[in-house]
Amino acid sequence: MQLLTSLLLPTYPDPPGPKVAANAVAVANQLGATLDAVVINVDIPDVSNAFSSLLLDLPAKIREVNAASRNCGKALLDAIAVxxxxxxxxLTSQALKAQPAFIGETAAREGRYFDVCMVGWMRDTESIRATAEEVVFSSGRPTLILPGDEDVGTLDHVVIAWDGSRVAARAVADARPFLERASTISIVTVTDEKVLPHEDVGDRLAHGLAARGLPAKAERIHAGDNEIGAALEDHAMRINGNLLVMGGWGHSRIRDFVLGGATEGILSDLRLPVLMSH
Structure with missing residues (x-):
């Protein structure tokens, strides 16, 4: 069965990093997948009145922002096509539009039609992070978050963050296309962050993957004084991992979405590609 991937690209207020086109195409190529590139341009409605038009020329500013977003989207699609x-x-491509408050929601809704969603990433860019979070938690699909300012290379050493939880199990299942193509699979369990269901949770997963013909080994680490997200990324990079697989944990409090510690840490300081499932 043909694997379908989607790259979701908001163009307002901040576009993704310059490497997103090359990285997404490279991942699709590694997976033998098709790629659907979706730019989501902003559509700011004209809510001006005579007074605001007189002082600020608000309609002209809105037209300028909308046009800049569309131009950015076209440039992204052109780069991906190359x-x-x-x-x-x-490759297939499409350009959607949404009001500013609904850009992430539009991306998540579109991602539901594909096997793997991809989103770009830029450090300290809140709008990019908000879209990534929306896709992770609302699309119902695994989401590959790609650093936006460096080449990702071949994703052949997969590091699984494993604690025996439901979301971790979901992530492992969703990572199957990457696991089947990996030359090395490292299962990493942080032992001093929370109570684990069993001491051997990592070994049990390693045995299960090995029974499926996948090269897996289990490791235990201590976070110590580090945040768990930082500890996982540090260890993954230290062992030359190039893809981190993990469950995305969070829950809703009225309208705000409260992230779990590992999820928050990863999304605050992304240093390698992360496949996250919820």
């Missing part, structure tokens, strides 16, 4: 042609990846 990369897809170079790597011979089957």
């Amino acid at each position: 990369e897809a042609g170079r790597r011979k990846v089957t």
